[in-house]
Amino acid sequence: MHFIDQARIAVKAGRGGDGIVAFRREKYVPAGGPSGGDGGRGGDVLLVADANLQTLLDFKYRRIFEAVDGRRGGPNRCTGASGDALRIKVPCGTEVRDARTGILLGDLTRPGEELLVAAAGRGGLGNAHYLSNRNRAPEKCTEGKEGEEWLLQLELKLLAEVGIIGLPNAGKSTLISVLSAARPKIADYPFTTLVPNLGVVRRPSGDGTVFADIPGLIAGAAQGAGLGHDFLRHIERTRLLVHLVDAASEAVLSDLQVVERELAAYGHGLERRPRLVVLNKIELLDPAELELLRAEVEGHCGRSVLAVSAATGSHLDSLLAAVWRELDIGAPRETEEPVMGEA
Numbered sequence: 396m397h398f399i400d401q402a403r404i405a406v407k408a409g410r411g412g413d414g415i416v417a418f419r420r421e422k423y424v425p426a427g428g429p430s431g432g433d434g435g436r437g438g439d440v441l442l443v444a445d446a447n448l449q450t451l452l453d454f455k456y457r458r459i460f461e462a463v464d465g466r467r468g469g470p471n472r473c474t475g476a477s478g479d480a481l482r483i484k485v486p487c488g489t490e491v492r493d494a495r496t497g498i499l500l501g502d503l504t505r506p507g508e509e510l511l512v513a514a515a516g517r518g519g520l521g522n523a524h525y526l527s528n529r530n531r532a533p534e535k536c537t538e539g540k541e542g543e544e545w546l547l548q549l550e551l552k553l554l555a556e557v558g559i560i561g562l563p564n565a566g567k568s569t570l571i572s573v574l575s576a577a578r579p580k581i582a583d584y585p586f587t588t589l590v591p592n593l594g595v596v597r598r599p600s601g602d603g604t605v606f607a608d609i610p611g612l613i614a615g616a617a618q619g620a621g622l623g624h625d626f627l628r629h630i631e632r633t634r635l636l637v638h639l640v641d642a643a644s645e646a647v648l649s650d651l652q653v654v655e656r657e658l659a660a661y662g663h664g665l666e667r668r669p670r671l672v673v674l675n676k677i678e679l680l681d682p683a684e685l686e687l688l689r690a691e692v693e694g695h696c697g698r699s700v701l702a703v704s705a706a707t708g709s710h711l712d713s714l715l716a717a718v719w720r721e722l723d724i725g726a727p728r729e730t731e732e733p734v735m736g737e738a
């Protein structure tokens with residue numbers, strides 16, 4: 396299953412009901428005046444941010460949304476019923492664009508936030524409206540207006556709080572698979588991961604935090620090399636980056652720098668995002684070797700560096716403790732709910 400974070404839907408607001416031509420017919424009233432009522436307004440189409448939705452997956456199965464039409468007017472100046480608005484639920488964090496022009500129509504971030512995406516047609520006028528001194532029996536009425544119709548592009552930036560980044564093969568997918576219920580593909584060749592994998596990791600307090608395993612970054616990713624650019628986009632909204640480095644690599648420091656340079660080149664504040672530097676695959680090194688390496692990397696980064704093994708599970712508890720600490724130091728949690736998906 397692919398994690399879908401883009402969808403295209405067609406929305407159509409309701410047509411206004413027609414106005415009608417009618418005349419009063421009553422006993423002893425020889426020439427009852429015009430009494431045709433107006434048509435009702437159609438239903439609008441709105442998008443509503445819903446904290447319980449995590450993906451745009453539902454839109455894979457349903458792509459056309461039409462609000463109901465207004466009803467036609469009735470005799471005795473009765474206005475037709477208006478159509479109910481159609482509210483389409485989307486996950487928090489959904490960006491809405493006009494699919495034809497790409498123009499941004501809105502960004503639904505807070506739960507309950509609404510965006511009008513197709514305005515309903517007005518109802519037509521009944522002949523009661525056209526009564527005048529010159530024309531006591533107008534036969535004229537107007538039709539309801541069509542509702543607006545739009546093709547929308549929905550885009551959900553994954554609202555992961557923690558992004559796991561690193562070179563291909565660093566063990567990012569292995570890490571998310573041991574921390575969460577996500578079961579991404581893991582293999583010893585680069586670019587195993589093609590779309591971000593999300594996993595929810597339970598905090599000591601009980602609620603979940605979404606981690607995203609991002610496809611490997613390589614030099615030039617910010618310019619679009621490898622799978623880079625698309626996926627850097629996904630970590631724009633994370634609050635913390637876990638930079639995973641293969642400790643058994645020949646050139647740990649330059650591996651680190653490649654990724655750091657890509658973050659800086661991409662911009663959007665990623666280079667200033669709080670970051671944990673984590674050495675992985677430490678079971679492949681002997682303890683003395685590891686301590687030397689760790690000291691060297693700490694010297695380079697100017698802060699303490701964690702050392703774990705995603706494969707054997709060693710020191711993952713200290714990694715999580717560091718993650719919770721960093722997240723709690725940062726800005727207070729937004730009301731946004733975590734996202735879960737799977738590649």
Ligand SMILES: Nc1ncnc2c1ncn2[C@@H]1O[C@H](COP(=O)(O)OP(=O)(O)OP(=O)(O)O)[C@@H](O)[C@H]1O
Nearest residue numbers: 563564565566567568569583586587588611676706
């Ligand atoms: N602690 C570890 N010790 C030894 N091998 C490991 C460890 N962690 C991961 N590996 C191995 O490293 C290889 C790459 O792992 P994984 O697929 O998780 O990397 P990745 O960073 O997600 O790569 P990609 O960017 O290509 O998706 C796998 O063969 C995995 O078994």
Ligand SMILES: [Mg+2]
Nearest residue numbers: 567568587588
């Ligand atoms: Mg991977």
